[in-house]
Amino acid sequence: MALKRLVLFLLLTTFYLNLSAQNYSVGIGFYPTGAEAGFGLRTSKNSRFFADIRVTKANLYKNPTSGSFINEASAVFRIVQYQKVELHLGLGARTEWNFTPNQLNRYGFIAPFGVEAFPFPFQNAGLFFETGIYSTFASDKSFNFGLRSVAGFVFYFIKKEKV
Numbered sequence: 001m002a003l004k005r006l007v008l009f010l011l012l013t014t015f016y017l018n019l020s021a022q023n024y025s026v027g028i029g030f031y032p033t034g035a036e037a038g039f040g041l042r043t044s045k046n047s048r049f050f051a052d053i054r055v056t057k058a059n060l061y062k063n064p065t066s067g068s069f070i071n072e073a074s075a076v077f078r079i080v081q082y083q084k085v086e087l088h089l090g091l092g093a094r095t096e097w098n099f100t101p102n103q104l105n106r107y108g109f110i111a112p113f114g115v116e117a118f119p120f121p122f123q124n125a126g127l128f129f130e131t132g133i134y135s136t137f138a139s140d141k142s143f144n145f146g147l148r149s150v151a152g153f154v155f156y157f158i159k160k161e162k163v
Contacts, residue, residue, distance in 0.1 A: 031152035045156040068096040108136030
């Protein structure tokens with residue numbers, strides 16, 4: 001129960017801090033490849049710190065009827081921030097929701113590391129590659145430790161500055 005509260009606290013705190021920033025923008029991500037496929041929401045393109053929230057499905061292509069729905073909420077720091085390439089590192093919470101019988105829901109942590117590249121003439125859209133080390137725990141005291149990777153596309157809706 002304490003882990004569920006921590007996940008909610010991380011989510012709300014990170015969003016609040018990013019939404020209160022002056023260079024607020026929202027980005028959406030589509031992750032069609034990797035261990036998990038799904039969608040994500042990022043709170044800023046131009047700041048060093050941002051929140052990354054995603055909803056994915058494991059085993060979407062291999063076996064769509066099995067696998068868990070995965071939610072992640074991470075506070076992320078951009079280590080390198082150039083015009084066309086950005087490297088980031090973060091720490092967040094991860095949940096795995098299993099809807100099949102005899103499968104327990106799992107809660108844990110994730111440390112994502114990734115790169116965003118903006119090779120197009122317009123700088124709002126880019127390519128996204130990320131890997132993350134995670135550990136999750138279930139109510140029966142079992143735990144998982146693993147590495148997940150995703151690749152996809154990101155698009156930012158940039159807020160126009162007032163003149």
